[in-house]
Amino acid sequence: MGFVDLLQSIIPPALFFSAPLIFTALGGVFSERSGVVNIGLEGLMIMGAFVGIVFNLTFADVFGAWTPWVSIIVATIVGAIFSIIHAVASVSFRANQVVSGVAVNFLALGLGVFLTKQFYGKGQTDMVSEPFYTTNIPLLANIPIIGPIFFQNIYVSSYLAIVLAFVAWYVLYKTPFGLRLRAVGEHPMAADTNGINVSRMRYIAVIISGALGGLGGSVFALTIALNFSHATIVGQGFMALAAVIFGKWHPLGAMGAALFFGFAQSLSVIGGGIPLLADVPQVYLLIAPYVLTILALAGFIGRAEAPRANGEPYIKGSR
Amino acid sequence: MTSNKMFNILVPLISIFIGLFAGAIIMLVFGYNPIEGYVALWHGAFGDLYFIGETIRQATPYILTGLAVAFAFRAGLFNIGAEGQVFVGWIAAVWIGTTMDAPMYIHLPVAIIVAAVAGALWGFIPGLLKARLGVHEVIVTIMLNYVALYSSNAIVRTVLSNNEDRTENVAPSASLASDWLQELTYFSRMHYGILIALFAAVIMWFIIERTTIGYELKSVGYNKHASKYAGMSVKRNIILAMVISGAFAGLAGSMEGLGTFQHMTTQSGFTNLGFDGIAVALLGANTALGVVLAALLFGALKVGALNMPTESGVPNELVDIIIALIIFSVASSYIIRLLILRFKKEGK
Numbered sequence: 007m008g009f010v011d012l013l014q015s016i017i018p019p020a021l022f023f024s025a026p027l028i029f030t031a032l033g034g035v036f037s038e039r040s041g042v043v044n045i046g047l048e049g050l051m052i053m054g055a056f057v058g059i060v061f062n063l064t065f066a067d068v069f070g071a072w073t074p075w076v077s078i079i080v081a082t083i084v085g086a087i088f089s090i091i092h093a094v095a096s097v098s099f100r101a102n103q104v105v106s107g108v109a110v111n112f113l114a115l116g117l118g119v120f121l122t123k124q125f126y127g128k129g130q131t132d133m134v135s136e137p138f139y140t141t142n143i144p145l146l147a148n149i150p151i152i153g154p155i156f157f158q159n160i161y162v163s164s165y166l167a168i169v170l171a172f173v174a175w176y177v178l179y180k181t182p183f184g185l186r187l188r189a190v191g192e193h194p195m196a197a198d199t200n201g202i203n204v205s206r207m208r209y210i211a212v213i214i215s216g217a218l219g220g221l222g223g224s225v226f227a228l229t230i231a232l233n234f235s236h237a238t239i240v241g242q243g244f245m246a247l248a249a250v251i252f253g254k255w256h257p258l259g260a261m262g263a264a265l266f267f268g269f270a271q272s273l274s275v276i277g278g279g280i281p282l283l284a285d286v287p288q289v290y291l292l293i294a295p296y297v298l299t300i301l302a303l304a305g306f307i308g309r310a311e312a313p314r315a316n317g318e319p320y321i322k323g324s325r
Numbered sequence: 326m327t328s329n330k331m332f333n334i335l336v337p338l339i340s341i342f343i344g345l346f347a348g349a350i351i352m353l354v355f356g357y358n359p360i361e362g363y364v365a366l367w368h369g370a371f372g373d374l375y376f377i378g379e380t381i382r383q384a385t386p387y388i389l390t391g392l393a394v395a396f397a398f399r400a401g402l403f404n405i406g407a408e409g410q411v412f413v414g415w416i417a418a419v420w421i422g423t424t425m426d427a428p429m430y431i432h433l434p435v436a437i438i439v440a441a442v443a444g445a446l447w448g449f450i451p452g453l454l455k456a457r458l459g460v461h462e463v464i465v466t467i468m469l470n471y472v473a474l475y476s477s478n479a480i481v482r483t484v485l486s487n488n489e490d491r492t493e494n495v496a497p498s499a500s501l502a503s504d505w506l507q508e509l510t511y512f513s514r515m516h517y518g519i520l521i522a523l524f525a526a527v528i529m530w531f532i533i534e535r536t537t538i539g540y541e542l543k544s545v546g547y548n549k550h551a552s553k554y555a556g557m558s559v560k561r562n563i564i565l566a567m568v569i570s571g572a573f574a575g576l577a578g579s580m581e582g583l584g585t586f587q588h589m590t591t592q593s594g595f596t597n598l599g600f601d602g603i604a605v606a607l608l609g610a611n612t613a614l615g616v617v618l619a620a621l622l623f624g625a626l627k628v629g630a631l632n633m634p635t636e637s638g639v640p641n642e643l644v645d646i647i648i649a650l651i652i653f654s655v656a657s658s659y660i661i662r663l664l665i666l667r668f669k670k671e672g673k
Binding site: 043045091095098099100101102104105106108109110111112113115116117119120123124236237240241244247248251287288289292293296297299300303304305312 | 351355403405450454458460461463464465467468469470471472475476478479483593594595600603604607640642643644645646648649650652653655656657658659660
């Protein structure tokens with residue numbers, strides 16, 4: 007197997023597995039940058055996956071080939087609305103943000119499966135008829151060597167995710183809005199003194215994370231899982247959270263980490279076909295992202311500081 | 326007088342009420358009769374001796390994971406890793422139970438202790454990282470959950486079986502199963518583990534309330550800096566708290582391995598025993614007695630829910646929604662306290 011062939015068999019599936027992680031991790035970056043820990047990413051993805059699948063199944067006849075696109079938009083909106091629960095609990099009600107996140111995960115799974123049984127009379131949905139399909143990207147696919155590796159048989163959603171990471175970076179680091187959002191996460195009292203509405207900023211950040219989490223979940227459902235059940239999203243959200251931390255709370259870092267995790271996940275699927283990896287027991291590939299995250303946190307790969315006020319409810323007047 | 330103690334009892338009660346009330350509304354919205362639904366739930370949890378046995382069986386690991394989370398909480402730590410610690414405890418107990426050969430009075434205790442040690446080890450890692458390097462324990466424990474899940478699956482497949490999805494049953498000399506308890510409860514899967522769980526609750530109460538270690542742990546939980554100035558070793562206490570917490574969760578794993586299932590299967594996802602333990606600890610206000618009561622409630626809800634689809638047509642996932650709402654309510658206790666206080670003032 008030549009090197010180019012090798013890349014051709016590794017990179018498309020890596021991109022394919024990364025896309026949902028990138029979307030969701032970007033959501034995590036927004037939320038945590040504003041100082042709200044979001045363990046609920048898993049739940050937001052579950053919600054997104056559920057809505058994406060149900061909408062797709064219901065409206066496949068109406069929207070035809072556009073169905074997956076409309077589905078992910080609807081899932082994004084529902085994810086945003088669903089995340090308001092986390093925002094209310096952790097910003098207004100001063101709940102422990104980790105606990106609230108855990109509850110979001112519970113609620114999403116409970117609601118998702120409850121409603122699935124309600125709508126379809128069984129614990130899992132049928133396969134969708136209008137998932138995302140791989141395409142060749144026009145023009146770029148014809149470039150020699152690079153074209154077949156990066157632009158043939160690829161999901162457009164993967165590139166959407168990468169583009170969005172750059173957009174998120176621009177928003178967070180180059181706009182006044184981003185500056186305020188980060189200020190709220192670093193030193194809410196200082197931000198408050200400067201006339202920034204801390205609660206509102208945090209609400210917006212959590213809602214953005216809900217939207218992106220819903221988007222990530224629906225993309226996962228419509229490219230990888232293709233149906234919804236209690237086992238559709240198992241750990242994807244937590245892996246996205248790991249990407250946030252691995253990427254040092256930076257959009258591009260999170261994207262890089264998500265790409266890496268996607269790569270690791272794809273290895274456990276395609277590993278058998280790659281000579282060097284065929285003999286490595288699958289379990290090592292499965293646990294690699296998690297072990298690496300722990301090592302990264304322990305400082306072996308370079309220390310990262312979390313936003314300073316991450317996890318602390320802001321109470322006016324206290325210091 | 327609105328003392329803290331009163332809130333500690335009122336907040337959980339109000340939270341349970343909110344959860345059940347919301348569940349009733351959801352049933353109404355979807356065209357079910359909430360009374361029928363809850364009657365089915367009650368029958369499924371306490372309807373006859375079999376269901377009572379199953380409720381206690383389900384509550385047994387909940388008590389232990391609840392204690393694990395609560396114990397860490399008391400020291401100001403958040404152990405989200407009970408889930409993974411359950412896995413390592415489970416696999417360790419089954420490992421000893423299937424491969425060792427010894428009389429019961431040695432075999433069973435060794436299997437249980439090894440499970441606790443395995444859990445303790447799994448708690449030691451985040452404890453050490455937190456104490457030495459300041460790494461947040463929440464993230465490390467989440468990551469370790471997955472490491473435990475995939476590793477124990479691999480161990481079941483490659484070490485404890487010949488590429489199959491389940492291990493053999495543990496030897497009778499390592500089993501917690503009890504003919505007596507089973508016959509008493511119309512052959513439910515209730516086992517002697519409940520005694521261990523209750524004993525663990527007593528131990529937790531004793532450590533926290535009656536020993537110097539417990540005093541130091543609580544002190545570190547309240548204020549790290551003050552404890553340091555008072556001459557306590559914050560680092561040692563953090564590690565110790567996570568180790569003991571992990572040991573409780575490891576014990577919960579042995580309940581499944583030696584009691585309920587008698588073997589281990591590969592799992593596609595989490596058992597949720599650890600995550601439910603968070604809910605149990607919160608509802609139990611992080612006290613030993615509270616945890617036992619909350620574990621019984623959640624055990625009843627989970628087991629009772631299984632009866633809901635057959636008797637009233639309500640999907641059993643309704644209970645997961647109810648539990649989630651209970652957690653939200655307990656977590657938002659600040660607003661509940663505020664409302665109680667306002668209500669009191671207006672009453673005067």
